[in-house]
Amino acid sequence: MSTGVFVSKNGRVSKAIGIQPKEALLFAPLNKNSSQILREQRTAMKRNNKQIKDRFAQATKRA
Amino acid sequence: MARTKIFISSVNEDGLKPLRRSVFRELEALGHEPVMWEENLGPWPAHVDPVIRCLEAVEECDIYLLFIGGKAGTYHAQAKRTVTHMEFIKAHEQEKTILVFGDVEVKSAFFGRVKPILDQYIDGFISKEERFPTPDHMMEMLKGDERVPQNVDPYVWYLFYDMLMRKVYIDDLSLGVMIDWKVYFSDLLRRGSLLLPLEESIEQNAGRLDQFDEAFELMVGLLPNLRISGLRQADKFLELIMHHLSGGKIEQTYGQYMSECIGEYSDCCAATLYELREDGLNLVSKSGSAASVALFTLDDKSSYVVLTMELDDPGEQVFFKEAKSMFYHCIRAGNYVLTLHYPADPDWNYKKFIHYKESVNHAIMSKNPLIIEMIKLCLGGMQP
Numbered sequence: 131m132s133t134g135v136f137v138s139k140n141g142r143v144s145k146a147i148g149i150q151p152k153e154a155l156l157f158a159p160l161n162k163n164s165s166q167i168l169r170e171q172r173t174a175m176k177r178n179n180k181q182i183k184d185r186f187a188q189a190t191k192r193a
Numbered sequence: 194m195a196r197t198k199i200f201i202s203s204v205n206e207d208g209l210k211p212l213r214r215s216v217f218r219e220l221e222a223l224g225h226e227p228v229m230w231e232e233n234l235g236p237w238p239a240h241v242d243p244v245i246r247c248l249e250a251v252e253e254c255d256i257y258l259l260f261i262g263g264k265a266g267t268y269h270a271q272a273k274r275t276v277t278h279m280e281f282i283k284a285h286e287q288e289k290t291i292l293v294f295g296d297v298e299v300k301s302a303f304f305g306r307v308k309p310i311l312d313q314y315i316d317g318f319i320s321k322e323e324r325f326p327t328p329d330h331m332m333e334m335l336k337g338d339e340r341v342p343q344n345v346d347p348y349v350w351y352l353f354y355d356m357l358m359r360k361v362y363i364d365d366l367s368l369g370v371m372i373d374w375k376v377y378f379s380d381l382l383r384r385g386s387l388l389l390p391l392e393e394s395i396e397q398n399a400g401r402l403d404q405f406d407e408a409f410e411l412m413v414g415l416l417p418n419l420r421i422s423g424l425r426q427a428d429k430f431l432e433l434i435m436h437h438l439s440g441g442k443i444e445q446t447y448g449q450y451m452s453e454c455i456g457e458y459s460d461c462c463a464a465t466l467y468e469l470r471e472d473g474l475n476l477v478s479k480s481g482s483a484a485s486v487a488l489f490t491l492d493d494k495s496s497y498v499v500l501t502m503e504l505d506d507p508g509e510q511v512f513f514k515e516a517k518s519m520f521y522h523c524i525r526a527g528n529y530v531l532t533l534h535y536p537a538d539p540d541w542n543y544k545k546f547i548h549y550k551e552s553v554n555h556a557i558m559s560k561n562p563l564i565i566e567m568i569k570l571c572l573g574g575m576q577p
Binding site: 135138139140141142143146149150152153154155156157158159160161162163164165167168171172175176179181182183186189190191 | 551
C-alpha cells in the first residue's frame with residue numbers, strides 16, 4: 131500500500147482527502163512493524179550492554 | 194598507573210590562547226595528561242589529515258574539555274560543521290565525559306536574545322516544511338536579524354543550540370577568572386566513586402539481560418514448532434494481555450535530538466479476538482469495554498478486523514476513530530486478529546491524526562514490541 135492516510139467510509143477504503151466524518155476509520159501504512167522495532171531495540175540493547183561491560187573493564191583495569 | 198587523558202578543545206582565537214596554555218599547565222601539574230594541538234598533538238607532516246588526527250585524539254581521551262568564545266573557527270564545507278564542532282560531536286558520540294565552558298557574555302546573549310529568536314524560527318520552519326532547518330538555514334536567518342549581536346560568528350549560536358539539544362550543560366567562562374580545576378575534578382571523582390562500587394551489580398544485570406535475550410531467542414525458535422490446540426480461557430488470555438499494555442506519550446521527532454510531545458494515549462482498555470472461519474471473522478472473546486460484533490463477513494470493509502485480516506504480511510496496523518476517541522492496534526497472527534483498544538486524548542481528531550500519523554504509529558508500535566511479538570507467536574502457533 132502506498133504512503134499517506136487511508137479512510138474506510140461506508141464500507142469502502144480510499145485515500146483520506148478533505149474533511150472526514152467523525153465515524154471514519156483512519157489508518158496510515160506503517161513504516162515498521164513491531165517485529166522490526168523489536169529487532170532494532172534488541173540490537174541497541176546488546177550494544178549498550180557491551181559498552182557498559184567494556185567501560186567497567188576499562189575503568190577497573192590497573193595499568 | 195593510568196592517568197586521565199583530557200583533550201583540550203577550542204577555536205584558536207586570541208582571547209582563549211592564554212587560557213588554553215594555563216589550563217594545560219594546571220592539569221599537567223595536577224597529575225593528569227592534557228592533550229592540546231599547540232603543546233603535544235600537532236603539527237603533523239603534510240600527508241596527515243589534521244581533522245582526522247584530532248578526531249582520533251578525541252576518541253583516545255577520557256575527558257573532552259571545550260572552551261567557546263565568540264569565534265566559530267574553521268568551517269568544513271563538506272561536513273557543514275566547524276572542526277571544533279566535529280570534535281565535540283565525536284566526544285558526544287563516543288559518550289565521553291564532556292565539560293563545556295562558554296564565554297559568559299556570549300552565553301548570556303544566547304539565552305537572553307538569540308535562543309528565543311531561534312526557537313521561534315525553528316517552530317515556524319517545522320510547521321511550514323515539516324522538517325528541522327539545517328545549520329545553513331539557521332545561520333542565514335541569524336545573519337539577517339539585527340537583534341542578534343553581530344560581533345559573534347553566527348555558527349557559535351548554532352553550536353550552543355546543538356549542545357542544548359544534546360542536553361549538554363554549558364558552564365560559565367569569565368576570561369581572567371581562573372576555573373577551580375581541583376573542585377571540578379573532585380566532583381568528577383565523587384560521581385565516579387558512586388558508580389564504580391556498583392560494577393558487580395551492573396555486570397550481573399547485564400549478564401541476566403543477555404540470558405533473557407537468549408531465552409527469548411529460543412522461544413522464537415520453539416513456539417512455531419509446537420501445535421497449540423486452543424485457548425483454555427480466552428477471556429483470561431485477553432485480560433492478561435490488556436493489563437500488561439500501558440499508554441504513553443506520542444512524540445514527534447525532528448532530526449536526531451529534538452522531539453516534542455504532541456499528545457498522549459491511555460492504557461489499553463479493551464481487547465477483542467476474532468478467528469477466521471468459513472463464514473467470516475468470528476468473535477472468540479473480548480475483554481474490557483469493547484463493543485463486540487459476533488461476526489464480520491470478509492466483504493465488510495468498515496471493520497478494522499477485516500481490514501487487518503486482508504493486510505499483507507506482517508499484518509499489523511494502527512487505526513483511529515474520532516467518534517470513539519480511540520486508537521486500535523490490530524495484529525493478525527495465523528487465523529486470528531487481536532485488537533487492542535487505547536483511548537486517545539480528547540483533542541485528537543482526524544486532522545491531528547493525518548498530521549501526526551507516523552508519530553502515532555511509532556508511539557503505539559514501539560511501546561512494548563516484545564509483548565506483541567510473544568502474543569503473535571502464541572496465536573500463530575494455534576491450530577484449527
